[in-house]
Amino acid sequence: MNITVPASEFYIPTFDDVTEARDRIAPYVHRTPVLTSTFFDDLTGASLFFKCENFQKAGAFKARGASNAVFGLDEEKAGKGVATHSSGNHGLSLSYAAGRRGIPATVVMPRTAPDAKKDAVRGYGGIVRECEPSTAAREAMLEEVVAETGADFVHPYNDHRVIAGQGTCSLELHEEVGPLAAVVAPIGGGGMISGTSIAMSNVAPETKIYAAEPKNADDAYRSFHAGHIIEDDAPQTIADGLKVSLRPRTWHFVSTHVSDVLLATEAEIIDAMYLTWQRMKIVIEPSSAVALATIIKNPELFKDKRVGVIVTGGNVDLKNLPWM
Amino acid sequence: MNITVPASEFYIPTFDDVTEARDRIAPYVHRTPVLTSTFFDDLTGASLFFKCENFQKAGAFKARGASNAVFGLDEEKAGKGVATHSSGNHGLSLSYAAGRRGIPATVVMPRTAPDAKKDAVRGYGGIVRECEPSTAAREAMLEEVVAETGADFVHPYNDHRVIAGQGTCSLELHEEVGPLAAVVAPIGGGGMISGTSIAMSNVAPETKIYAAEPKNADDAYRSFHAGHIIEDDAPQTIADGLKVSLRPRTWHFVSTHVSDVLLATEAEIIDAMYLTWQRMKIVIEPSSAVALATIIKNPELFKDKRVGVIVTGGNVDLKNLPWM
Numbered sequence: 026m027n028i029t030v031p032a033s034e035f036y037i038p039t040f041d042d043v044t045e046a047r048d049r050i051a052p053y054v055h056r057t058p059v060l061t062s063t064f065f066d067d068l069t070g071a072s073l074f075f076k077c078e079n080f081q082k083a084g085a086f087k088a089r090g091a092s093n094a095v096f097g098l099d100e101e102k103a104g105k106g107v108a109t110h111s112s113g114n115h116g117l118s119l120s121y122a123a124g125r126r127g128i129p130a131t132v133v134m135p136r137t138a139p140d141a142k143k144d145a146v147r148g149y150g151g152i153v154r155e156c157e158p159s160t161a162a163r164e165a166m167l168e169e170v171v172a173e174t175g176a177d178f179v180h181p182y183n184d185h186r187v188i189a190g191q192g193t194c195s196l197e198l199h200e201e202v203g204p205l206a207a208v209v210a211p212i213g214g215g216g217m218i219s220g221t222s223i224a225m226s227n228v229a230p231e232t233k234i235y236a237a238e239p240k241n242a243d244d245a246y247r248s249f250h251a252g253h254i255i256e257d258d259a260p261q262t263i264a265d266g267l268k269v270s271l272r273p274r275t276w277h278f279v280s281t282h283v284s285d286v287l288l289a290t291e292a293e294i295i296d297a298m299y300l301t302w303q304r305m306k307i308v309i310e311p312s313s314a315v316a317l318a319t320i321i322k323n324p325e326l327f328k329d330k331r332v333g334v335i336v337t338g339g340n341v342d343l344k345n346l347p348w349m
Numbered sequence: 350m351n352i353t354v355p356a357s358e359f360y361i362p363t364f365d366d367v368t369e370a371r372d373r374i375a376p377y378v379h380r381t382p383v384l385t386s387t388f389f390d391d392l393t394g395a396s397l398f399f400k401c402e403n404f405q406k407a408g409a410f411k412a413r414g415a416s417n418a419v420f421g422l423d424e425e426k427a428g429k430g431v432a433t434h435s436s437g438n439h440g441l442s443l444s445y446a447a448g449r450r451g452i453p454a455t456v457v458m459p460r461t462a463p464d465a466k467k468d469a470v471r472g473y474g475g476i477v478r479e480c481e482p483s484t485a486a487r488e489a490m491l492e493e494v495v496a497e498t499g500a501d502f503v504h505p506y507n508d509h510r511v512i513a514g515q516g517t518c519s520l521e522l523h524e525e526v527g528p529l530a531a532v533v534a535p536i537g538g539g540g541m542i543s544g545t546s547i548a549m550s551n552v553a554p555e556t557k558i559y560a561a562e563p564k565n566a567d568d569a570y571r572s573f574h575a576g577h578i579i580e581d582d583a584p585q586t587i588a589d590g591l592k593v594s595l596r597p598r599t600w601h602f603v604s605t606h607v608s609d610v611l612l613a614t615e616a617e618i619i620d621a622m623y624l625t626w627q628r629m630k631i632v633i634e635p636s637s638a639v640a641l642a643t644i645i646k647n648p649e650l651f652k653d654k655r656v657g658v659i660v661t662g663g664n665v666d667l668k669n670l671p672w673m
Binding site for chain 2: 080
């Protein structure tokens with residue numbers, strides 16, 4: 026693939042940005058544990074190392090990028106707060122990080138989002154601004170918030186500070202377990218895969234990076250094979266953190282660092298999620314299970330290899346589980 | 350309380366038995382992680398250290414005692430296998446340990462036990478022998494198995510090898526986190542509380558030991574206050590691991606080492622379980638949640654103190670959760 030991205034268009038974060046992020050966010054995020062499972066090693070024939078970001082602050086790896094953005098602001102900018110649009114983990118995480126710094130966070134959410142999600146953002150101290158459920162309404166509302174408050178817009182993934190923050194996760198994984206043949210991480214907008222690409226290409230360039238995606242939201246898969254960004258049109262998948270599409274900053278890394286994009290069906294995702302709860306006794310969200318689902322599905326890629334698995338988060342409605 | 354237990358009646362395990370158990374079972378059990386939770390620290394005003402035996406082999410601390418019994422047998426006895434009656438974690442754990450040693454384990458279970466539980470025992474290599482659902486039928490069947498095979502009967506808790514094995518859990522907790530004002534563990538038959546008593550009274554005699562019990566199965570509470578063993582009569586509680594009653598070996602420790610027995614209602618147990626899944630992202634079984642429920646209920650006992658919480662297991666039917 027031969028993709029040219031004009032350098033002037035945006036800043037591509039570097040390994041220095043990742044190590045700076047690590048030092049910056051250390052007081053505010055967990056160094057999450059790495060778990061292993063005899064059951065899944067037997068099932069896959071691989072040695073799997075699960076980096077458990079479900080145990081992260083606010084329940085997901087997104088706390089890393091959000092904390093890096095929030096704590097990287099100078100005093101004057103910080104005083105005006107931060108804002109984003111997200112009905113998921115990024116909104117929670119930005120609220121968490123802003124709360125830790127003592128600055129306001131405004132999260133634009135569709136009025137149709139579940140009350141539980143709005144309450145969770147408020148629980149972390151965030152301000153919820155409701156909009157009509159459309160991209161246009163969301164963007165208009167966000168612009169309005171920024172115009173009113175001067176808040177710094179922290180995009181969920183198309184932001185170099187966020188990408189650098191997410192990169193600290195694989196850095197820890199490598200420090201903890203040493204050389205890996207591969208790392209598998211779910212892909213939605215591509216923030217985690219981008220951060221992983223920066224970190225691993227510097228500390229372990231021989232490690233292959235696989236992006237795991239729901240078959241029902243396979244925009245990264247199609248983009249990867251087409252050689253340019255293809256957006257999904259309102260995909261339906263239980264892995265609700267992975268519905269969004271790549272953007273230029275993350276496409277840069279997907280197109281240059283990823284070995285392959287692997288797909289999993291809804292049933293495979295639910296099976297992997299259920300098995301993880303049952304055998305590893307950890308609560309993971311559907312998006313997290315996509316990585317394991319693709320490993321189970323492609324044993325020839327991982328057999329007899331040491332493989333890192335990014336368990337991205339654990340925020341799930343316990344009263345509405347997909348196997349009930 | 351002034352309880353005299355004739356020394357000749359049974360062997361009371363010592364701290365040496367616990368340290369020997371630790372060395373014996375080390376290759377077969379996990380040194381489980383200790384987790385902390387800002388959420389629960391804020392909620393209780395205490396500093397809680399969760400010893401996560403839900404991550405243990407076979408999904409519960411019972412793997413410790415079972416492994417100690419199985420690997421302590423001499424070659425000749427081992428060759429005849431082991432046997433027990435249990436429709437819960439002890440049956441699973443004995444099957445697991447016997448499987449690791451390559452010897453047969455027979456588990457007597459009522460024919461009315463859920464197929465999932467029988468299949469789980471078989472999944473670990475155990476042989477299920479079904480009996481009518483009564484104590485008499487269970488004991489008769491077990492005697493039959495022992496007479497047929499010469500198998501060694503490993504009682505779920507009234508067994509000094511099992512108690513010594515369970516004691517390794519608190520030993521690890523103490524090594525990991527240092528001095529604690531208190532340790533809270535659920536109580537059913539009392540194997541875990543007994544092992545905890547031996548370990549803590551030797552390595553940290555100032556640490557108070559609290560037993561946490563479902564109000565609906567409060568035989569340990571009533572025994573503690575009466576000064577002698579009172580048995581429950583078919584108690585109904587969601588904490589199905591805690592329905593059994595104390596026996597002489599465990600009563601010895603409850604009557605001499607426990608500061609108090611704390612009770613939790615069914616609703617309090619379910620709330621604590623749900624909150625643990627939601628905030629800590631770990632799968633724990635109802636019996637495990639009883640300890641946390643009593644801490645939430647008795648803040649005056651634990652405020653500003655460092656408190657160990659034994660999370661005893663994570664074996665739960667994910668398709669039949671108490672909050673659904």
